[in-house]
Amino acid sequence: MKNSKKIKKVHLVGICGKGMSALAFILKQKGVKISGSDEGFYDPIAGLLKKNGIKFSPFYSPANIPKDSDLIVIGKHTKLIPEENKEVKAAFKSGIKIQSLGEALGELSKKNENTVVAGSFGKSTMTSLLAWCLENSKKNPSYFIGAVPFGFKTNAKLGKSKHFIFEGDEYPSANWDSKSKFLHLHPKNLILISAEHDHINVFPTEKAYIQPYKKLISLLPKDGLLVVSKEGENINKVITNAKCKIINYGFDKKSKWYPENIIYGEKTSFDLFRGKSKIINLETSLLGNHNIENIVGVSAFLLEKKLITPKELQKSIKTFKGLSGRIDLKTKKSSVLVYEGFGSSYSKAKSVFDSLKLHFPDKKLITVFEPHTFGWRNKENKKWYKNIFNTSSAVILVPPPEHGAKTHTQLTFSEIIREVKKNNTKVCKTKNEKEVLSILKKIVKKDNLVALISSGSLLGLTASIPKLMEKMFPK
Numbered sequence: 001m002k003n004s005k006k007i008k009k010v011h012l013v014g015i016c017g018k019g020m021s022a023l024a025f026i027l028k029q030k031g032v033k034i035s036g037s038d039e040g041f042y043d044p045i046a047g048l049l050k051k052n053g054i055k056f057s058p059f060y061s062p063a064n065i066p067k068d069s070d071l072i073v074i075g076k077h078t079k080l081i082p083e084e085n086k087e088v089k090a091a092f093k094s095g096i097k098i099q100s101l102g103e104a105l106g107e108l109s110k111k112n113e114n115t116v117v118a119g120s121f122g123k124s125t126m127t128s129l130l131a132w133c134l135e136n137s138k139k140n141p142s143y144f145i146g147a148v149p150f151g152f153k154t155n156a157k158l159g160k161s162k163h164f165i166f167e168g169d170e171y172p173s174a175n176w177d178s179k180s181k182f183l184h185l186h187p188k189n190l191i192l193i194s195a196e197h198d199h200i201n202v203f204p205t206e207k208a209y210i211q212p213y214k215k216l217i218s219l220l221p222k223d224g225l226l227v228v229s230k231e232g233e234n235i236n237k238v239i240t241n242a243k244c245k246i247i248n249y250g251f252d253k254k255s256k257w258y259p260e261n262i263i264y265g266e267k268t269s270f271d272l273f274r275g276k277s278k279i280i281n282l283e284t285s286l287l288g289n290h291n292i293e294n295i296v297g298v299s300a301f302l303l304e305k306k307l308i309t310p311k312e313l314q315k316s317i318k319t320f321k322g323l324s325g326r327i328d329l330k331t332k333k334s335s336v337l338v339y340e341g342f343g344s345s346y347s348k349a350k351s352v353f354d355s356l357k358l359h360f361p362d363k364k365l366i367t368v369f370e371p372h373t374f375g376w377r378n379k380e381n382k383k384w385y386k387n388i389f390n391t392s393s394a395v396i397l398v399p400p401p402e403h404g405a406k407t408h409t410q411l412t413f414s415e416i417i418r419e420v421k422k423n424n425t426k427v428c429k430t431k432n433e434k435e436v437l438s439i440l441k442k443i444v445k446k447d448n449l450v451a452l453i454s455s456g457s458l459l460g461l462t463a464s465i466p467k468l469m470e471k472m473f474p475k
Helices: 018-029 045-051 086-093 101-109 123-136 206-218 289-304 310-319 346-359 379-385 413-421 433-443 458-472
Strands: 009-013 033-037 071-074 097-099 113-118 142-144 163-167 187-192 225-229 245-249 257-263 268-274 277-284 337-342 365-369 392-397 427-429 449-454
Touching: 009 018, 009 086, 018 033, 018 045, 018 101, 018 142, 071 086, 071 101, 097 101, 101 163, 113 123, 113 206, 123 142, 123 163, 123 289, 123 310, 187 206, 187 289, 225 289, 245 257, 245 289, 257 289, 268 289, 277 289, 277 310, 289 310, 289 346, 337 346, 337 458, 346 365, 346 449, 365 433, 365 458, 379 413, 392 413, 392 433, 413 427, 433 458, 449 458
Parallel strands: 009 033, 009 071, 071 097, 113 163, 113 187, 142 163, 187 225, 225 245, 337 449, 365 392, 365 449, 392 427
Antiparallel strands: 257 268, 268 277
């Protein structure tokens, strides 16, 4: 961070954002005194901040900003603009230095060897797995993860080695900084999963969406490494001008790195291949083919760079437990399994449903779904609802949030219901947590499977539904 020796106090506006909280943990490790504010927040981030002794105001106010702050970092939320937020307005009038999240991270890491994991989906899992493998092998990396992985004390850490592992986000850095966050990160190496058109409210066309990815590729030096998914959408469009070595991975033998002899189960195993050579057998508790592919991609990077040995990789993959909210089993004491999945886009939600069908083909699936993101609420994306719930025997829909309604052509809740009903027979529209629980009490059977799909709070149902199932169907 610029003049980092002089920066002793930093105030974070929107501190409960996943990226902002990760920045708070890194700054705290540097000995910086942290203050912050947020509202409408929820776990696991809020609890993680409190657990690590970082206090923040549960509302926005100009009075939250310490007058002796050396730096103010403002998050990227539609409400964090001077016209709507008095604290943000006061920040800009204060004369105190202001940075976006991307700028702050770039300053913190500019002397490191930075590896960025980017793509439309899968980047939180792959970043976490990469950091886990390096940590487990005592390589002491720094890392920044935009989610909460199991087994980590925090989702960010300042390590002692030169390696800094970043989850790289294509989203704009702040409401006044339109530069994609990952373009601030000085990448030397990159794992690129996909560039499938997303965030339609910011990138209205596919051409606009892939532009930041092209810029990211152009930042890689000749001695860097680019590891790409062979099946990733738009990959070939964005890597044409890469100056560094390119290695691909995928699910079939056409890729340089791929899995063979997959045995699915509560623990899934497969042989990792590089070309025609078997490298090692790997075992994982993660569900779904997309996670096997994620593991292959991380393995390809680590072994091509010779950062760890195959044996160290094997041990780390076996002990990695995934992330909170990413096909995360929420019931430990019920015969009804409840999984929480991250569903901010069609592809992400579909990967959850495909995984549950693959591992539990005989169980009837009941889905509780919140159309939380702009993507699910956009009229241009009606097609997303055509087959997304094909594997669900019943769909319970909760109301979408209202933030950002003016930034895109938004579907009403009734219109969303109408789209879902076109292709699904059993659809329930609900208003609140109580209604959802009431419906579940009536329809859930002891051999059912429940999926909770959102990228928001889901009305608190990620806590109350598992409790209900453990009470109704104790194991």
